Amino acid sequence: MRDFTPPPVTATPPARPWVPLAPVLSRASFAKGGHAPVGNILDAGQVRLVTSGRVAIALALRAMGVAAGDIVLMPAYHSLSMIPPVLWRGATPRFYRVTPHAQVDLADLDARFDHRVKAIVVTHYFGFMQDMAPIRAWCDRRRVALLEDCAHCFFGEQVGASGDYAIASSMKFFPAYEGGVLASRRHDLAGIVLHCAGAGFETKVVLNTLEHSFAYGRLPGLRLLLAVPLRAKDLLWRLRKAGSARAPALAPASSDSEAGFDPAWLDKRSSWFARLLLRRVGHARIVGRRRANYAALQNACSDLAGARPLHAVLPDGACPWMFPLVVDAADTVFARLQREGVALTRFAETLWDGVDASVCANSVYLSRHVLAFPCHQELRADELAWLVDRIRAALQS
Structure with a gap:
């Protein structure tokens, strides 16, 4: 395990959060976990x-x-x-x-x-x-x-x-x-036939998954082994972009957190690597770790003024995506946490044109006041502790 040194407060947001917002691949990803599996x-x-x-x-x-x-x-x-x-x-x-x-x-x-x-x-x-x-x-x-x-x-x-x-x-x-x-469960999907999106897509998925992992200190041995091939990949990627401004995308916009939709991906199946991870990554560990991390965040925020969990109780068997916290001064707290490199998101921060309080006041309120924090299974204990500390500090200031 790498040492986690809490970062200093910076004047501008860092290039990426100091802890991963989404799961990153590690050796621990493949552990089965000690919890009974649930459906999915x-x-x-x-x-x-x-x-x-x-x-x-x-x-x-x-x-x-x-x-x-x-x-x-x-x-x-x-x-x-x-x-x-x-x-x-x-x-x-x-x-x-x-x-x-x-x-x-x-x-x-x-x-x-x-x-x-x-x-x-x-x-x-x-x-x-x-x-x-x-x-x-x-x-x-x-x-x-x-x-x-x-x-x-x-x-x-x-x-x-x-x-x-x-x-x-x-x-x-x-x-x-x-x-x-x-x-x-109600309809036959036999008519939906999917095809491979090509070698470029398959390669990009593997390399981007690994690079995201390396960026957060996971799999250091593999990172060292792949240092030269990854540098070569970066050069080839740059040459490809420079050579053709209209080159087709190697991956869907969703993989880079963009909201666009390209029908060209309708008949493309998920990559071999992503399908392998669905089978091999420990399902019970995902559920158990997410529930435990969610509980830690909920306990840490239970006594804070100006904030409250969106849900008072995590139901039995539920596996949370993130920890949603309703914050009164959400804009101020969000800006401070971003400056400090805290991983968080604002789901539905922007609503579709015309969706305002006259359509649904609750939706507008949630979009403006819910801050969602990672509780995924790949958060390490030191990262979770730092995350908790930063959240509490931002809400108590």
Whole structure:
């Protein structure tokens, strides 16, 4: 284990956070863990492994028959990346309300419904599942297709089982550069045929996954061994970009945290390396470590003024994506933590044009006040302790 030296406070944000925001590959990634395994999205029927959650959304909408003139009900609290697949189908997103704790407002669904509504997307935020039984019943009564968005919720009993289709973002839970899941228990996925995206894509996934790991001090022996090939790769990448400004992307925009959607990735399967990690990385360890790290963050923030966890309790069996903290002075705290190199994100910080307090005041409030911190399985004890210390200092100042 490398020594973790707390970084000094800087005047400007560092190039990257001092601890990893997302899982990074390490030797410990492959440990099985001492906790009983729970279900996951891969158990939710037939599965297709694609390159991102938004590609899976697009494939699901196409399979549902969503087309021009249709309405897709979307949560007003959302990632911008969820919307382009709807527009690609020629449909119109219509946004429904959520409660203060990001649960579906069932009464508002009735108010938003008309004969043009073809499908609804329901999101399990931060790893906390919605109560799906009443939502499934609502869809059945109105003959509306249900897309279960499990991008934040890869693990858990019955994850993905209620929707006509379900999607997930495996790269939020596994130490891989890309990866998404389309699953269905109710429909045949045999018609969805996927192909390899090519040697360049396969190579980039391996190298980017490893470089991200090396940047945070993991796998030092392998880093030394690959030092020369990685330098050569950087040179080739630069020459490729300089040689053709219109060269096709070697990986989807989602892998670099961009919100764009490129239909060229619809028929591309997830890389060999990402699929290998899905099988080999310890599932029970992911769940156990994430729950333990979440509990540590929740305990650390329980007595702080001006902040409170979005959820008071982590349900049994739930595997969190991140730790969401509602902060009164969110802008000030966020800016300070960024300057200090703290890893955090603001899910739904920017909402789709036209989604304001008149559409859903709770969504606007959550987008402005929820700061989400990493609780993934690859955080080491010293990194978690430093993260806790920085959060407490920022909120007590």
